[in-house]
Amino acid sequence: MAVASGVTVANLYYIQPLLVDIADTFHVTQVSVGFVAMLTQIGYALGMLFILPLADIKEKRFLIITMLLCSASALMLVFFSGSITVISIASFAVGFTSVVPQLIVPFAAQLANPKERGKIIGTVMSGLLIGILVSRTFSGFVGEYWGWRMVYLIAAALMIILAIFLSRILPLCPPTSSIKYKELFKSMVNLTKSLPVLREASLNGALMFAAFSAFWTTLIFLLESSHYKMGSDAAGLFGLVGVTGATAAPFVGRIADERSPRFTIGIAMISVMLSYLCFFVFGFKLWGLIIGVILLDFGVQSCQISNQARVHALNNEARNRINTVYMVSYFIGGALGSYLGSFSYAHFKWYGVCVLGLLTQLIAVVIHRSYKAKTLTSK
Numbered sequence: 001m002a003v004a005s006g007v008t009v010a011n012l013y014y015i016q017p018l019l020v021d022i023a024d025t026f027h028v029t030q031v032s033v034g035f036v037a038m039l040t041q042i043g044y045a046l047g048m049l050f051i052l053p054l055a056d057i058k059e060k061r062f063l064i065i066t067m068l069l070c071s072a073s074a075l076m077l078v079f080f081s082g083s084i085t086v087i088s089i090a091s092f093a094v095g096f097t098s099v100v101p102q103l104i105v106p107f108a109a110q111l112a113n114p115k116e117r118g119k120i121i122g123t124v125m126s127g128l129l130i131g132i133l134v135s136r137t138f139s140g141f142v143g144e145y146w147g148w149r150m151v152y153l154i155a156a157a158l159m160i161i162l163a164i165f166l167s168r169i170l171p172l173c174p175p176t177s178s179i180k181y182k183e184l185f186k187s188m189v190n191l192t193k194s195l196p197v198l199r200e201a202s203l204n205g206a207l208m209f210a211a212f213s214a215f216w217t218t219l220i221f222l223l224e225s226s227h228y229k230m231g232s233d234a235a236g237l238f239g240l241v242g243v244t245g246a247t248a249a250p251f252v253g254r255i256a257d258e259r260s261p262r263f264t265i266g267i268a269m270i271s272v273m274l275s276y277l278c279f280f281v282f283g284f285k286l287w288g289l290i291i292g293v294i295l296l297d298f299g300v301q302s303c304q305i306s307n308q309a310r311v312h313a314l315n316n317e318a319r320n321r322i323n324t325v326y327m328v329s330y331f332i333g334g335a336l337g338s339y340l341g342s343f344s345y346a347h348f349k350w351y352g353v354c355v356l357g358l359l360t361q362l363i364a365v366v367i368h369r370s371y372k373a374k375t376l377t378s379k
Contacts, residue, residue, distance in 0.1 A: 001108050002124045005101040006131025007162055011071060011094050011155055012040055013132050016216050017140035017235040018148040020224050025148070026084040030221060034342025036084070036091050037217050041335035043095025045328045051099050052327070053184040055106065055320040060173040064103050065163050071097040072159035078152040101128050102327050106319045107173060109312040118261070118309040119254050125308065129242075129301050136216070136239035144231055177317055188321045195314055195322070200371040201307040202326050204265065206333025207364040211272055211357040212300045213334040214341030215279070215293075218353045221345050227284050241290050242297035252302045261306035262368075268306065269365055271299030276357035283350055304330075 015022070015037050023033040055063055074093035081087035105124055112120035139151045179187065192198060219238060223230040255264050275295035282288025311326050312319055337360070344352035 001104050002127025004162060004166060005104050005124055005128040006134070007158055008068070008071070008098055008100040008131070009128050010131045010135030010138070011075065011098040011159075012044055013135040013216070014139040014151050014155060015040060015091065017136050017220055018143045018151065019217070019220050021143055021148045022087065026087070028084050029346070031342055031346050032084065034217060034339055034346075036088050037342070038335045038339040039088055039092040040095040041213065041331050041338055043092035044098060045095075045331040045335060047096035047099040048102055048324055048331065049328045052102055052324040053188065053321050054181070055103050055175075056177045056184065056318065057175045057179065057181065059175065060103060060107055061167070061170045064100055064170065065167050067097055067100050067103070068159050068163040068166070071100070072156045072163075073097075075152045075156035075159065079149050079156065101131075102323060103320075105308065106312065106323045107170075109308075109319060110173070110316075114313070117312060118305065121308050121312065122252060122254070122305045125301065125305050129297065129304075133239040133242040133297065136235065137237060140231075140235050140237065140239070184321060187318065188325055191315070191318060191322055192325050196371065197310055197314060198322060198325055200367065201311050202329035203367050204269075204364045205303065205307050205326060205330040206336075207360045207367070208268065208272060208300050208303045209330050209334040210337030210340070211276065211360045212296065213337035214344070214353055214356050214360075215276075215296060217338040217341045218345040218350075219289075221342075222283070222350055228286075238289070238293055241293045244294050244297070252305050261310045264302050264306040265368065268299040268301075268303035269361055269368065271295050271302065273358065273361045273365075275299060276354050276361070279357070280351065280354040283354065 019030075019033045019037060022036070023030065026033075051063075051067065071094065074090060074097045077090035077093060078087060081090050105121065105128075108120055108124045109117055139148075142151045142154065192202075220235045222228065223235050228234070252264055272295070275292045278288055278292035278295065283292070307326065308323075311322050314322055337356075340356055341353055344356045348355075
């Protein structure tokens with residue numbers, strides 16, 4: 001499940017080290033190509049909104065295989081794109097169809113012993129985050145030496161291979177609810193209103209992923225600048241640096257099981273703030289970027305694991321709908337981070353991106369402390 005999550009989620013992030021190459025191909029600006037990256041994440045958010053709830057009322061293995069084949073088709077559309085308009089539509093489709101990791105995570109939580117749920121989610125999420133980070137290394141190198149289109153051709157082939165593999169490996173998993181599709185959306189609204197933990201996790205998760213996406217979307221612009229004069233292959237190598245943070249995922253999951261998810265979320269926010277302070281002060285030095293990337297990826301992964309451990313424990317029968325609310329919020333934050341990051345870099349360069357990242361975490365800390373105060377007052 002961890003491998004499948006990593007291979008599939010990579011589809012969303014191949015584009016980031018390739019932004020400059022794509023902009024050159026279609027003769028567009030940094031802001032325009034940043035909009036294409038944002039569409040991928042908006043597509044992912046909408047895909048989760050409309051597809052993930054189906055996992056509560058449909059057989060999960062069939063749903064996963066179907067989405068993998070749809071994802072392969074969307075990736076081929078990117079490969080054949082002949083204009084910025086077509087690649088924008090195709091990027092949206094890639095995001096919309098690449099929801100398999102968010103079908104797998106609740107599946108793993110459902111199979112896990114409740115006492116080890118944080119650890120199990122941490123293991124699957126470590127595969128997912130490693131997929132996110134290694135995807136940049138892969139696309140950076142392939143894009144540099146064989147062109148950005150080849151990245152998407154290989155990715156489409158991987159989706160087909162994965163579909164065949166998972167059809168033989170995953171167990172059948174019958175639906176947990178018999179309500180109608182339209183009623184799923186009404187129930188998600190009610191769940192959001194009735195579960196303050198879900199609201200808190202959705203808000204701080206969105207802000208955390210906004211900081212993450214702002215950095216990774218604009219890193220290639222910084223590396224292509226006169227300060228570094230590097231290409232997409234160098235941007236991809238930073239993905240390998242971030243794997244250091246991803247390897248801490250199971251460890252963070254165990255701490256969340258033993259202490260509390262709120263404890264690890266607080267640590268995560270401090271880590272991301274320190275990362276952006278490092279980017280601000282030492283961002284034009286290679287070692288400063290490396291330290292910042294490790295802190296950023298550790299913080300984002302810690303927050304994600306802790307939040308998912310919290311929300312997956314709220315209601316077993318509505319687990320996929322709860323995950324939908326959380327992950328849609330998460331990727332809306334990521335989409336805004338991608339766009340605002342590109343906008344900040346275009347108008348205020350690297351320091352603008354750093355200020356944006358710090359602002360997201362200051363707001364997240366305020367929300368975190370506000371909900372803690374409400375919890376103590378209610379007790």
